[in-house]
Structure formats: C-alpha cells, structure tokens
Amino acid sequence: MRSDANIAGPMTDPVPGPRTESAGEGVSRETPPPMDDTPIGRAAQLAVEALGRAGEGLPRPDRTRVMVVANQKGGVGKTTTTVNLAASLALHGARVLVVDLDPQGNASTALGIDHHAEVPSIYDVLVDSRPLSEVVQPVPDVEGLFCAPATIDLAGAEIELVSLVARESRLQRAIQAYEQPLDYILIDCPPSLGLLTVNALVAGAEVLIPIQCEYYALEGLGQLLRNVDLVRGHLNPDLHVSTILLTMYDGRTRLASQVAEEVRSHFGKEVLRTNIPRSVRISEAPSYGQTVLTYDPGSSGSLSYLEAAREIALRGVGVHYEPQHAQTGSGNSQQSISEGIQ
Known part of the structure; x- marks a missing residue:
C-alpha cells in the first residue's frame, strides 16, 4: 500500500519543544508555520486541489472519441500515458474505456x-x-x-489474424x-506496426503519439x-494525428528543452502545451x-496528466486552453502534421 503521508491531516505539534506565549498577545512565539509552509502541508493542498479540479467536470464530446x-519506439510512455489520461478523464466525469492491445498486458x-x-x-x-461487452471490466477505485x-x-x-476475413x-x-455509452x-x-496496431488505426479516428524528451x-x-x-488512404479516411504529448520531461536539462523545441517545430499546434515530467511516482504506481x-x-x-486530459477534452470542443500547473513551451513552426518528418 502507498504511504498516506501526502494526504495527512494537520499535525497537532509539528515543531518539537516547549511552546511559550507572549504576555498579553495570546499567541505562541513558536507557533508552528502554516500548513502550506510544510512539505506535508503543500502535498496535501496539491492533492485536494488536484481532486477538486478533477471533480469540476468537462464538456463531453458529442460522440465517442x-x-x-x-x-x-518502445519506452516512450505509451501505456503510462494511456492509463493515466484515461483515469484523468474519468475523474473529470467522463466514461472511458481502455483497450489493451499490447500482449504484455501492462495497461x-x-x-x-x-x-x-x-x-x-x-x-x-x-x-x-x-462481443466486446463480455470482456470489459470496471476498473477498481475509478468510477x-x-x-x-x-x-x-x-x-x-x-x-492468427492473417488468415481471417476483414482482419484489419x-x-x-x-x-x-x-x-x-x-x-x-x-x-x-x-x-x-503489425496487424494489432493496424486494427487500432482502423478502429480509431485520432492518433495520440507520446514522445519522450530524450535523445x-x-x-x-x-x-x-x-x-x-x-491507413487513412485505404481503410479509414477519418484517421488523423490529433495529439502529440511530450513525456519524461526534465526541466533541469538542456536536452529536454531542445527535444521539446524540436518536436514543436515539427508538429506545431498538434503538440499539447502540457508536458509530462519525469516522475518516480508515475513509475511506482503500476507496481501497486x-x-x-x-x-x-x-x-x-x-497534476500534469489531469492538465493534459483537460487540454485534450477542451481541444475536442474547440476551446482554447492555458495550462496552469505543467511545463509549457512554444514552437515557431506551424508545419502540418501530414508533412511528417523527412
């Protein structure tokens, strides 16, 4: 089980030692600092804020996205992005299904x-x-x-799919x-890029590509x-790359900034303004x-995945979005996604 330190309530006396009061003032000279001045207090406030923002709700798409x-490329955060964006959207009030097409079953x-x-x-x-309805299971803890x-x-x-009718x-x-619904x-x-991925591309309308901020x-x-x-030309005319998400972003390194700038110069507006930081907590969560x-x-x-989910949801209904918690960047080029990378 995870530690509850990050959601702990106020501590009765976080500063050890005697507490003395000033004459006539009725307050302690050694009064503990406010909650938001302690690491536990800041974490608790962030948790409350995150869950509060999640409960705000978002506009629902007019049809299933x-x-x-x-x-x-492996190790770029596909599964991590899938499950955390799905959970974020669900916490915002949406009904979300994750289809795990990776034989490893990590999602x-x-x-x-x-x-x-x-x-x-x-x-x-x-x-x-x-029927898909016979294999779908509800996820514990996330309504x-x-x-x-x-x-x-x-x-x-x-x-096995190779010999089947309409395999794609x-x-x-x-x-x-x-x-x-x-x-x-x-x-x-x-x-x-085998038949499993082709099945996904034929079934979907949008492609979300996670790109790690590394060499x-x-x-x-x-x-x-x-x-x-x-696939768009032969099997699914509605398919398009709608979203690029920068993952494993470490703001302390010049490399991460350079990669982010390069991705934004290639893909322009398709790149989310929210970046996902490199985080021990993100890595630890699946083991639990x-x-x-x-x-x-x-x-x-x-917080970053909650913000990314909000941005994706609001983009879907044409609302401009400014992230509040996550790293942002800007790119000069508005090169079309269809031109790709030469």
Missing part, C-alpha cells in the same frame, strides 16, 4: 485488472469474434473507467457493436506517420496496480 496511443496491470490466461480478453474479441484486458494469448494474434477491421466492428476509448498499442526521440516517427497515411492519480494525487505527475 476513439484515440489510438501509438509509437513504434491491464496498471489498472488493477486481472489478465491471466483464462480471463476473457481482447484476444477473444479479435480472433473469436466475442466511469473500464478496461478490455490483454492476455498472453494476444502474442499469437498477429499470426475486427476491432472496429467490435467497438461499433458495443452498446454501452462511452465518451472516450483509448487504445494502447504494442511497440510495433533519438523522433527516431522511427516517419514510418509511423507513413502508416497513418496509408494503480494509476498515479490514485497512487499519489498530489504529485507533479498526477
């Missing part, structure tokens, strides 16, 4: 969903045409958040047949963008079967 979280683990071999999973939906888990069986789905659109058909569907893709950040993106163009939103709601990672 299906977002594909993809990047063929299912992070959401506290059981996904051993016998559990009905997205594999059964893709290969055996099982309005659901998950279609992945099991190890999914590792063989790439080969099986996920799309399953989502279209799903009758429960949803505001968002976030699809966590494997770090490859070689843009490596391989050209091929992903070409695949998006191919939680998102960072429930693991440590007052952390910088939690």
